[in-house]
Amino acid sequence: MNLTLVEAINDSLHTAMANDDRVIVYGEDVAESGGVFRSTQGLKEEFGNERVLDTPITEIAIAGTAVGLAMQGYRPVVEIQFSGFIPPTFNQLVSNASRIRWRTRGQHSAPMVIRTPYGGGVRALEHHSESLEAAYSHVPGLQVVIPSTPYDTKGLLQSAIENPDPVLFLEPKRLYRTFREQVPEEKYTVPLGKAKVRKEGEDISVISWGSTMNDTIEAAMNVEEERNVSIEVIDIRTLSPLDRDTIIDSIKKTGKATVVHEGPKSGGFAGELIASINEDALMHLESPIQRITGFDTPIPMLAMEDYYLPNPPRIEEGIKRALDVKGGV
Structure with a gap:
């Protein structure tokens, strides 16, 4: 179907x-x-x-x-x-x-x-x-x-x-x-607590979920074309339970990361992801982790949504900031 x-x-x-x-x-x-x-x-x-x-x-x-x-x-x-x-x-x-x-x-x-x-x-x-x-x-x-x-x-x-x-x-x-x-017609399950690598890459890990996934993949492909780099995109799919292993394995491979989500930045789930990476893969990081998120306001109505929501150009800038830092964290 x-x-x-x-x-x-x-x-x-x-x-x-x-x-x-x-x-x-x-x-x-x-x-x-x-x-x-x-x-x-x-x-x-x-x-x-x-x-x-x-x-x-x-x-x-x-x-x-x-x-x-x-x-x-x-x-x-x-x-x-x-x-x-x-x-x-x-x-x-x-x-x-x-x-x-x-x-x-x-x-x-x-x-x-x-x-x-x-x-x-x-x-x-x-x-x-x-x-x-x-x-x-x-x-x-x-x-x-x-x-x-x-x-x-x-x-x-x-x-x-x-x-x-x-x-x-x-x-x-x-x-x-x-x-x-x-989508198969028959019954099947996707396990809870297991992230999905949507796109394999070597130079930076970009982590997202839900509503921002399509924009994140589009931004990653644009940066790849412009910078001649290889970007890994991870869809965490479940926030709780969280598949930390897939995230940490990716960071150990790429050494750089960006997290994208629609919710406000302060107290957002990107903070939990960054803390987990710092606990288990800090010595593999080559640059500070970037966050591309919504703003610390109620989401605005009508046309102002376009300014609030992370879009491909804003995500691209965050990926480039992480890529451009040299010499480790």
């Missing part, structure tokens, strides 16, 4: 529900209308209104009932309409879902998935374009997954649904219909 990212989500949900009667889907507008972005289109017609339900506009209730259902043997896959609406669920995620296994000494868990579109680039309203993945990756027991391709999306979502612990599945909505990719 040649699918877009949002079609891969829909196909993954159809596959999971067909293979496991415990999987239920609910959230705001997911049943009758098939979701704001049509990611749940057709589910109600195929699986009925006992497994696909519309809810009131109350994110805390959506997350809270998912915890209870998960503990009772179901596999709820709930949708928060936009990631900017997750803060009301924070108590449920931090105090309940993520702690159940720890609190009960392994007797219970909360195998639930919270799906939500995240990030900017679609000219949305306030609270519709946040990239706050770093905040959620700090929560022990909560796994944070961000795909960037249709193939990975279907496989990672299958793994998230089968996972014994809660997963926050952040979907880069500006990639929903950007491109198509061949």
Whole structure:
């Protein structure tokens, strides 16, 4: 099948529900209308209104009932309409879902998935374009997954649904219909906690995920053509658990690094990546690691998004800064 990212989500949900009667889907507008972005289109017609339900506009209730259902043997896959609406669920995620296994000494868990579109680039309203993945990756027991391709999306979502612990599945909505990719019709999984080397290289490692992946690859190819260098691009895919081994192995090979993400710079996940590199590969670094990120402001609306979001020219400049430093850190 040649699918877009949002079609891969829909196909993954159809596959999971067909293979496991415990999987239920609910959230705001997911049943009758098939979701704001049509990611749940057709589910109600195929699986009925006992497994696909519309809810009131109350994110805390959506997350809270998912915890209870998960503990009772179901596999709820709930949708928060936009990631900017997750803060009301924070108590449920931090105090309940993520702690159940720890609190009960392994007797219970909360195998639930919270799906939500995240990030900017679609000219949305306030609270519709946040990239706050770093905040959620700090929560022990909560796994944070961000795909960037249709193939990975279907496989990672299958793994998230089968996972014994809660997963926050952040979907880069500006990639929903950007491109198509061949996706198998049958069920398959992509393991959580395993990064993907999108492009092999020797001179610098560029690390990114989710919404900025396509721009990062484009920028890397532009710099390669201009500078006659070889650039490795890594898609981490899951922030928690994080595949540090793939990152460290790449740094040991290239000696230089740049991290790209859409969220604000201060406290962003790039800081965790840089700290991990400093702990395990500092002596291999030949230059300070560069960060190309959003700014320390709320994401602006409408045309100002283009200034806020890391774009290929800004990413290219960051890669060049890392390449140009000589003589080690």
